[in-house]
Amino acid sequence: MTSAPAVPSAMILPQSRPQSPGRLQDELERIFAAQRAASRLDPFPSEAVRRDRLTRLIDLLCTNQDQLCSAVVRDFGRRSAENTKLFDILPPINALKYAAAHLTPWLRPRRRRSNFPYNWVGGKSFIQFVPLGVVGNIAPWNFPLTLALSPMGGILAAGNRVMLKPSEFTPMTSDVLRSLIAQYFAEDEIHVVTGGADVAARFAALPFDHLLFTGSTPVGRRVAQAAAVNLVPVTLELGGKSPVLVSESAHLSEVASKVMFAKSTNAGQICLAPDYVLVHRSRRDALVSELKKAARALYPNGAASKDYVNIITERHAQRLRAHLEDAAARGNPVIPLFDGPESEDPRCLAPRLVLIGGEGGSIMEEEIFGPVLPVVAVDGMADAIHRVGSRARPLAVYYFGNNRAEIELITREVACGGLVINDLMMHFLQDDLPFGGVGDSGMGGYHGPEGFERFSHAKSVFKQSNFADIGQLLRPPYGARTARLLKMQIRR
Numbered sequence: 001m002t003s004a005p006a007v008p009s010a011m012i013l014p015q016s017r018p019q020s021p022g023r024l025q026d027e028l029e030r031i032f033a034a035q036r037a038a039s040r041l042d043p044f045p046s047e048a049v050r051r052d053r054l055t056r057l058i059d060l061l062c063t064n065q066d067q068l069c070s071a072v073v074r075d076f077g078r079r080s081a082e083n084t085k086l087f088d089i090l091p092p093i094n095a096l097k098y099a100a101a102h103l104t105p106w107l108r109p110r111r112r113r114s115n116f117p118y119n120w121v122g123g124k125s126f127i128q129f130v131p132l133g134v135v136g137n138i139a140p141w142n143f144p145l146t147l148a149l150s151p152m153g154g155i156l157a158a159g160n161r162v163m164l165k166p167s168e169f170t171p172m173t174s175d176v177l178r179s180l181i182a183q184y185f186a187e188d189e190i191h192v193v194t195g196g197a198d199v200a201a202r203f204a205a206l207p208f209d210h211l212l213f214t215g216s217t218p219v220g221r222r223v224a225q226a227a228a229v230n231l232v233p234v235t236l237e238l239g240g241k242s243p244v245l246v247s248e249s250a251h252l253s254e255v256a257s258k259v260m261f262a263k264s265t266n267a268g269q270i271c272l273a274p275d276y277v278l279v280h281r282s283r284r285d286a287l288v289s290e291l292k293k294a295a296r297a298l299y300p301n302g303a304a305s306k307d308y309v310n311i312i313t314e315r316h317a318q319r320l321r322a323h324l325e326d327a328a329a330r331g332n333p334v335i336p337l338f339d340g341p342e343s344e345d346p347r348c349l350a351p352r353l354v355l356i357g358g359e360g361g362s363i364m365e366e367e368i369f370g371p372v373l374p375v376v377a378v379d380g381m382a383d384a385i386h387r388v389g390s391r392a393r394p395l396a397v398y399y400f401g402n403n404r405a406e407i408e409l410i411t412r413e414v415a416c417g418g419l420v421i422n423d424l425m426m427h428f429l430q431d432d433l434p435f436g437g438v439g440d441s442g443m444g445g446y447h448g449p450e451g452f453e454r455f456s457h458a459k460s461v462f463k464q465s466n467f468a469d470i471g472q473l474l475r476p477p478y479g480a481r482t483a484r485l486l487k488m489q490i491r492r
Contacts, residue, residue, distance in 0.1 A: 024195075025202055031191050032134060032206050035161035038188035039133040045159040047107055053156045053189065054100045057149065058093055060184045065089050067176060068145060075144070075170040077310040077347055079266075084145075087266065091429060092149035095447065098431035099153035106157060106452045114462070122465030129456040131159035133209035138200060138223065140215050141167035141312055142269045142369075147214045147237075148177065152190075153431075154451025160210075161189060165203045168196040169312055201226070208232050210455060215239075216367070217440050235444035235454060238437050239271035239367045240394045244424070245384045245410070246279040246287065247401025254422075255400045256290035257297075259373070260337075262424035264298060264351050267309040268371040269316075272396050272425045275368055276356075278384040281377035288335065288353060288375060295337035295351055302338035303350040310347040311370060317349050320370040323363040327354045327374075330361045381406050388414060393439035398424050417441050 042049075061068070069081040072088060112125040135155050139148035148166050155162055164181070166174040171194075178192035185191075193203060204211065204223045207230040213223040214237040227234050246255055263273050279287050299305035311317040328334050335353040342350065351371035354363060363374055378384045381403070388397065397416040399407065407421060417437035418427045428435055428447075436445025446454050473485060 024199065028193065028199075028202055028206060031163060031187065031193070032208075034188045035134045035163065035191070039131065039161050044130055047103055050157055050159055051100055051103055053185070054096050054103075054153070056184050057152055057156070057190075058096045058100075060180055061089050061093050061096075061145075061149070064176075064180055067180075068173070071172040071176040072144065072170070074172040075141075076312060077345070078306075079309045080307050083266070083307060083309060088143050088145040091143075091146045092152070094429075095150040095153035095431055096156075098448070099157040099452070102449065102452075103157055106449065109461070122467055124463045124465075126461050126463075128459045128461055129158070129453065130459050132455060132457055133160060134163065135160045135455055136163050136165070136203060136206060136208040136211045138165045138203065138211070138213045138215065139167060141169035142266060142271075144170040144173040145177070151212055151446055151451070151455075154446050155212075155455045157452050158455040160455055162191070163203070163206075163208075164190065164192045165200055166192065166194065168194075168200075205229065210235070212446070213237070220442070235436070235446060236442045237271075237435075237446075238395065238440065238442040239369070240392055240437070240441040241275035241364075241367055242272060242394045242396040242398065242416075243384075243388050244274045244277040244398045244400065245381065245388070246277060246283070247381060247399065247403050247406055248280055248283070249402045249406075250400040252283065252287050252290045253293075256287060256294040258400075258422075258424055259398075260291055260294035260298060260351070263373050264295065264308070264371055267311055267349065268351070268373075269309070269312060269369055270425070271367075271369070272428055273369075274373065274398060274424060275394075276364065276374040276376055278376050278378050278387060280380060284355070284375060284377045288355070291353060291373075291375075292335075292337055299338070302340055303343050303348050308348075310345065311349055312347075314346045316370070317347050320349055320368070320372055323361075323366075323368065323372060324352065324354070326361040327356075327363045330359050332356050332358075332360065332363075332374075385410065385414060393417070393437070393441055395437045395441035396420060396425070396427070415439070417445075 065085060068089065069084045072084045073079045106129065109126045109128045112127060114123045114125040137148065137151055144166055148164055152162065166177060174194045178194055181190050181192045193199060204226040211227050211232050212235045213220055217238045217240065220236045220238045224234050224236060244259055259274055259277065299308050311320065324334055333355045335355065337351045337353065349371055354372060354374045356364060356374045356376045360374060363372065378387065393415045395417040397410065397414055398420050399410050400422055411419060415438060418435065420427050427433055432448045434445035434450035435447040436442050444454060473482065
């Protein structure tokens with residue numbers, strides 16, 4: 001669930017005094033050094049220690065949910081407490097609980113087969129997952145709690161220390177989170193670093209043992225370049241244009257209900273939100289009609305409904321309006337989904353459909369990240385799949401329908417981070433499934449056991465038997481016995 005393709009701001013938190021570059025760098029390096037020293041002193045935390053850290057973070061979220069909801073609404077201007085609890089507090093709680101429930105088996109050594117003759121008699125091979133050390137997490141603004149804290153399930157279960165850099169676009173939430181983390185955790189366990197783009201740039205350049213970044217593809221490239229200087233491995237959770245493929249076998253009312261929910265939740269400011277819909281041209285107008293009904297059912301009072309969410313900043317709202325103007329200028333009809341006048345709030349943008357007839361312009365080239373949904377008429381599923389395959393690999397693909405041949409084809413041959421059939425975004429909420437992108441939509445994944453492994457080092461261990469010395473067969477001088485051994489082993 002990545003952040004918008006926005007240009008980073010240099011805004012500093014209102015509660016924070018800007019620091020000189022030198023002092024800022026010194027402070028970042030001091031915190032990093034403290035966490036690295038702590039990880040060296042306790043390189044393999046016990047299961048009890050890891051479980052305690054997971055439990056404390058769950059307690060932080062449960063105990064302070066109202067305070068966190070209040071901070072989030074101050075950042076967005078309008079966002080209901082139910083929205084924040086559903087999508088920004090419950091998901092990290094579930095991820096942390098999942099990690100705690102599976103911690104015991106994750107920590108066990110995993111047996112592997114030992115090759116003859118190197119194991120000779122009784123040699124054993126196994127993998128021990130050990131902590132990496134200090135993990136950095138640069139989190140975005142669109143889900144400022146979920147994307148900052150859900151990865152903690154794998155990171156803390158793996159036994160790491162964490163430095164967290166939340167977004168400057170949600171300064172109130174970041175400031176509250178910083179204060180709460182400081183109450184529940186020692187600085188050398190988890191530490192929150194706040195500030196603007198200058199802080200983020202210096203943060204990304206620290207010699208972490210692993211760096212997680214969630215955000216736009218252009219910024220992700222810069223983060224990867226900064227990390228590469230210190231050979232820091234990265235997990236990049238990016239975005240892209242995630243399509244909806246509507247089969248001729250799909251029920252349009254179901255498609256519309258689920259698509260509109262996914263596109264309007266958080267005002268479409270979700271990297272996994274459907275970016276455009278591909279539907280057979282004979283069914284396009286019927287789908288448009290169903291999408292209008294679905295939008296009005298979700299928000300009876302239109303954009304004034306209490307459950308509708310503002311765009312994060314005026315600048316982001318202006319970017320979306322520029323997309324709409326460009327699309328309309330190219331002859332693509334723009335269809336409002338709510339009746340009545342537009343809100344006077346410049347950060348409020350009601351959902352719209354854009355019927356793409358030819359040249360789509362910027363709206364079909366860039367990730368939208370807002371409540372604007374292009375609908376593209378195609379000649380069939382083969383045409384839809386070809387269009388998806390001709391673009392950069394998306395973070396998700398959504399298929400609606402019941403055609404087994406189409407489902408099998410898309411499952412095996414359409415490259416994407418994740419596939420959801422007859423729903424949208426639900427794979428992110430499945431704690432036992434890895435989540436991540438591919439190509440331009442990211443690299444690496446977390447959630448589930450893959451999250452634990454992502455933030456661990458799989459240490460290979462081989463224990464030789466006490467009953468035989470394989471070295472006597474490998475060491476010179478070589479003779480007839482060696483020749484017999486090689487003849488026996490080197491064969492088809």
